[in-house]
Amino acid sequence: MEKRNKRWTLDDIRAYFAQHDIRISVYRLKIFEYLINERTHPTAEEIYQHLKKELPAISTGTVYNTLRYFLDKKIIQQVNVEKNEARYDATLSWHGHFKCLGCGRVFDLNIENLKLSGLDGFEIFEKHLDLKGLCPECLKRKKY
Amino acid sequence: MEKRNKRWTLDDIRAYFAQHDIRISVYRLKIFEYLINERTHPTAEEIYQHLKKELPAISTGTVYNTLRYFLDKKIIQQVNVEKNEARYDATLSWHGHFKCLGCGRVFDLNIENLKLSGLDGFEIFEKHLDLKGLCPECLKRKKY
DNA sequence: TATAATTTTAAAATCATTATTATTTTATAC
DNA sequence: GTATAAAATAATAATGATTTTAAAATTATA
DSSP states (O other): OOOOOOOOOHHHHHHHHHHTTOOOOHHHHHHHHHHHHHOOOOBHHHHHHHHHHHOTTOOHHHHHHHHHHHHHTTSSEEEEEETTEEEEESOOSSOEEEEETTTOOEEEEEEEEEEEESOTTOEEEEEEEEEEEEOHHHHHTTOO | OOOOOOOOOHHHHHHHHHHTTOOOOHHHHHHHHHHHHHOOOOBHHHHHHHHHHHOTTOOHHHHHHHHHHHHHTTSSEEEEEETTEEEEESOOSSOEEEEETTTOOEEEEEEEEEEEESOTTOEEEEEEEEEEEEOHHHHHTTOO
């Protein structure tokens, strides 16, 4: 389930931003770096808590605004597997998400096949497949 | 895409509540009746606005609490196709949802086939498939 | 380096939802 | 049918994630 992708350098991200007409700032670089290299589907609050260690002046507003800006520029997607917390994912390919209710982690899912009917004449902009349950580790540890 | 199901009478609902160990009240009957017979996947606010015409003393808190109670009793499901508004569906069979960004309507989707990989050892409690886009009517009217 | 434009902070505002508490309604015993 | 206990509801306050605002700081560029 885990995929090992090569880590992006800040220069990779700078080039990517340039391609997408995104002005560069320290926070934008660091927020995107965290999303693309850690791939843990963090919430805004988790991003804030993580970056605060290195950049103590950061504010939650900046995290929220930057994420909204990235969504607008279509370089990240929102993961709504849980109603009351938005999570963010810099991987744009079509895949699903599984949230473990034990440990709270969100896993990526490969979708081998999906066939829907009754969508003739509809135009689709977004597709989301979200599952909830327990991961093998939590089941093994009898956490629940 | 539209399914024509026979309408439930209040007595049907009373019997259904009894089966599910749900105490009867006027609001519970009317809220469930609206969900099961209209099948428009309304928000709590829409349910409140609709029922207020007939039952002016109803409060929003009652709508929210009743919906949460129904979820708890597993006779309805929550539709989270839109982040900032919970919608509710009394149809429990596995199906997807499509929200039209033009008219705001939520349509049911038949899922002919879904194959996922990488879920060995996982235990799944919930599955949600949510799409967004434009419906044929809105496309035809060139609303967007 | 100066200027304009954009980004960020800190704080207030928003908005859907939940919790609280007094009151009303419902279920059941008598 | 009436009394009693339990549950449901109304009105309101509280919550919490997210957005907005306005002033200060940073960045781009002339």
